[in-house]
Amino acid sequence: DQQVKQNSPSLSVQEGRISILNCDYTNSMFDYFLWYKKYPAEGPTFLISISSIKDKNEDGRFTVFLNKSAKHLSLHIVPSQPGDSAVYFCAASSVQGGKLIFGQGTELSVKP
Amino acid sequence: DTGVSQNPRHKITKRGQNVTFRCDPISEHNRLYWYRQTLGQGPEFLTYFQNEAQLEKSRLLSDRFSAERPKGSFSTLEIQRTEQGDSAMYLCASSLAWDSPYNEQFFGPGTRLTVL
Numbered sequence: 001d002q003q004v005k006q007n008s009p010s011l012s013v014q015e016g017r018i019s020i021l022n023c024d025y026t027n028s029m030f031d032y033f034l035w036y037k038k039y040p041a042e043g044p045t046f047l048i049s050i051s052s053i054k055d056k057n058e059d060g061r062f063t064v065f066l067n068k069s070a071k072h073l074s075l076h077i078v079p080s081q082p083g084d085s086a087v088y089f090c091a092a093s094s095v096q097g098g099k100l101i102f103g104q105g106t107e108l109s110v111k112p
Numbered sequence: 113d114t115g116v117s118q119n120p121r122h123k124i125t126k127r128g129q130n131v132t133f134r135c136d137p138i139s140e141h142n143r144l145y146w147y148r149q150t151l152g153q154g155p156e157f158l159t160y161f162q163n164e165a166q167l168e169k170s171r172l173l174s175d176r177f178s179a180e181r182p183k184g185s186f187s188t189l190e191i192q193r194t195e196q197g198d199s200a201m202y203l204c205a206s207s208l209a210w211d212s213p214y215n216e217q218f219f220g221p222g223t224r225l226t227v228l
Contacts, residue, residue, distance in 0.1 A: 004154075032215045043116070043203055043219030044155065089154050097143055097209040099168060100217060102154030 003027045004092050006103035013110050019077040021106050023090035026071065030092040034100065035064060035075045038087045047088075048075070080110045114138060116220035118204050124226045125194055132190045133223045137206030144187050145217055146179055147203040155203055161187060162209060194227045201225075 005024045013019045021035075031052045036044035050057040050064045050073070057064050063076045077084055087107045091100040117136045125131050137144045143162050147155035158177070159169045163184035176194075181187040191198055201224050205217035 006154075009152075034216065036219075041221070043205075043221050046216045046218065049216060091154070093215050096215050097162075097207060098215070099145065099157040099160060099170075100147075100155070100215070101157065102147075104152065104154050 001026070002104075003030075004090060004101050004103040006088075006090060006106050008106050009104070010107045010109070013080045013108065015082055015110055015112050016079045019075075019080045019084065019108055019110065021075040021077075021088050021090075021108065023073045023075075023103050024071060025073075025092055027092070027094065027101075028071070029094040030101075032093045032096065033064070033066060033073050034091045034093075035062075036089045036091060036102075037084075038089065038105070044089060077108075080108075082110050082112055084108060085110050116204055116206050116218055118202075118220040118223050120223060121221060122224050122226075124228065126228050127196060128193055130190065130192045131194060131225065132188055133202055133204075133225075135187045135189070135204030135206075135220060137186070137204070138208075138218055141206035141208050141218075142184070143207045143209050143217075144181055145205040145207075146187070146189050147205065149201045149203060149222070150199075158189075191225075194225075196227045199225055199227045 034049040035047040038044045087105045091102045145160040146158040149155045161181040176192045201222045203222045205219045207217045
């Protein structure tokens with residue numbers, strides 16, 4: 001069963017506009033949620049995370065929102081830049097320091 | 113170099129052969145994780161270590177797969193009698209348990225395995 005789902009395989013956004021990437025999960029035991037960015041031929045790079053006791057975390061252009069009642073999180077990138085074009089994965093963990101469960105990824109394309 | 117390194121970066125083998133991959137984590141990271149990623153999917157957990165102890169192993173990991181971290185530093189992942197379905201990117205990650213409340217794991221570049 002897919003415990004973490006990213007239902008949009010791709011997203012195209014104009015440079016300077018907002019990018020919103022969505023992620024849904026089914027396991028209510030998840031306590032930590034993370035976003036990773038991946039370029040081709042490289043490993044995933046950590047972007048931003050949030051714990052279940054918060055509903056928002058912000059780091060520069062990146063903001064993650066968590067809606068526990070809906071089991072939904074989203075990543076907002078404002079303003080979007082061409083260098084943001086990559087595959088974005090959301091991941092979740094129920095144990096601090098434990099395994100991560102990843103979604104399928106969303107490929108973001110930011111056009112100049 | 114302070115990142116996670118993996119060797120080899122690419123491996124092509126024939127069905128039935130054994131292969132071994134190596135991962136060197138970030139210095140002082142006591143947790144080390146192995147994941148597998150196939151095309152169009154996110155990384156899938158295989159196993160992880162705290163120091164030299166293997167703490168969890170995925171049910172998806174068949175008996176043909178074995179991982180070790182003998183001295184709590186580098187780790188090896190061996191696949192015996194490879195099958196075409198083993199073709200994937202094998203990713204290693206490391207973290208310092210309790211260092212962060214968010215459980216960030218730092219990934220290496222991966223080893224791409226192709227089984228012919």
